[in-house]
Amino acid sequence: MEEFHIANPALADQGEEKIAWAWRFMPVLKSLQGRLKGGLPLKGVRLAACLHLEAKTACLLCALKRLGAEVFAAGSNPLSTQDDVCAALVARGVRVFSWHGMTTEEYFANIYSALAWDPHVIIDDGGDMIVMVHEKRPDILPQIKGGCEETTTGVRRLKAMAREKVLQIPVIAVNDAYSKYLFDNRHGTGQSVWDAITRSTNRLIAGKAVVVAGYGWCGKGVAARARGLGAMVSVVEADPHRALEAYMDGFSVLDMDTAASIGDIFITVTGNIGVIRKRHFVKMKNDVLLANAGHFDVEINIPELEELASRKFVSRPGIWTYELPDGRSIHLMAEGRLVNLASGDGHPIEIMDLSFALQLLSALYIFQHDLEPGVHKVPDEIDLEVSRLKLETLGIKLEAMTPEQESYMREWRE
Structure with a gap:
């Protein structure tokens, strides 16, 4: 199996500069990595991702690697892959299969190359990797704990698979988290x-x-x-x-x-x-x-x-x-x-800090729980935690309800 397939490994230093800049403005992902790193909760996990391979995504993939995962990545769009970022990821030990301007055939071949490493968890953007597992690599379905889906189109495809009873793994619809609607999508x-x-x-x-x-x-x-x-x-x-x-x-x-x-x-x-x-x-x-x-x-x-x-x-x-x-x-x-x-650099860094925090916590949840096949919502505690962490990094305090107020909100009598 190929260790990686990218355009030019010599571009790593240029990619490192982009990743370092993005990481400066991702306090939520940084906080989660620091809090979880000691236990290496993803140690031994083979994680395959099909995402837009640019600097912000690199921060997520590197955080997953620091938490113990072995990470394989393919680009989810031929024109969004940044070759210098891919080179920097390879230098950091992430196996990458993508380059800018891939043909349709090369695009799908690269996803297949990432799946050749038999992952336990999948992070997808658009559903192509999860669909390919079902169509081209059904032999590894029993070992896959589940996946996460980043975008509206991918969630729509997965729900269609679930309706037709062909989706054989659990997938968390990260796109449908309320915090993602508010911040990422809007x-x-x-x-x-x-x-x-x-x-x-x-x-x-x-x-x-x-x-x-x-x-x-x-x-x-x-x-x-x-x-x-x-x-x-x-x-x-x-x-x-x-x-x-x-x-x-x-x-x-x-x-x-x-x-x-x-x-x-x-x-x-x-x-x-x-x-x-x-x-x-x-x-x-x-x-x-x-x-x-x-x-x-x-x-x-x-x-x-x-x-x-x-x-x-x-x-x-x-x-x-x-x-x-x-x-x-x-x-x-x-x-x-x-x-x-x-034609641009995608969502602002601070936005993807929140979205990738959702992805990281959802991937960890998938690995740590045994879920039934189908499309699952992001657990409320994860959705709320990401917003709370963001508020903490901004120095914003929430109003705390008094015991009397909490009791009143649970009561139906006047």
């Missing part, structure tokens, strides 16, 4: 999407007509930050509750057919397929910008855009321009992949 996605767009395009957001497709927790963050930057924001939604919420939050709510002709910037955050397609491309204004913030590159129908275009070319790093026969141009960011990681 504030993390909201800031990182606009950071990637403004950094990559050097365009002004104020005054632009921005269309946000999807008003889940991620969409809420993207829409709120767009309004904060001075954009005129419209929301496209299929769910009546979310559509009404967007309306009550002060946004225009449109269908995509209507929005297609008025938008300057379109951002998909639905987790669904074909949200923007041919019937919408033909209505769009000249020089519109398309970006996807969902996990997979399926929300914008790129094959249909390719069919419409008479020419395509790279106009800026990470931006493909599609020229249509009538002279209009449509600009696609990051090949329709996850824009905040493919």
